[in-house]
Amino acid sequence: MLSINEIIHEAKALPAEELAVVVDTLLRFLNRQDTAIDKQWTDIAQRRLEALRSGEVAAVPGEAVLSRLQRRFPA
Numbered sequence: 001m002l003s004i005n006e007i008i009h010e011a012k013a014l015p016a017e018e019l020a021v022v023v024d025t026l027l028r029f030l031n032r033q034d035t036a037i038d039k040q041w042t043d044i045a046q047r048r049l050e051a052l053r054s055g056e057v058a059a060v061p062g063e064a065v066l067s068r069l070q071r072r073f074p075a
Contacts, residue, residue: 002010011022051057 011019014022048057052059
């Protein structure tokens with residue numbers, strides 16, 4: 001079995017996409033899933049996507065959101 005330092009060393013060598021899979025898997029392992037909460041988030045995401053696609057709401061470019069946040073919360 002690999003030591004923690006060896007695991008970390010191996011993980012650092014992974015491409016970003018593979019490392020993201022490892023991190024996601026570990027987080028899912030640590031945070032037990034609550035299917036009721038997952039269902040609620042899925043429903044919310046679906047409603048928001050439908051509102052966006054129907055034109056009920058307009059998308060805001062990420063740059064505009066970040067700009068507003070920086071003005072509201074200066075460093």
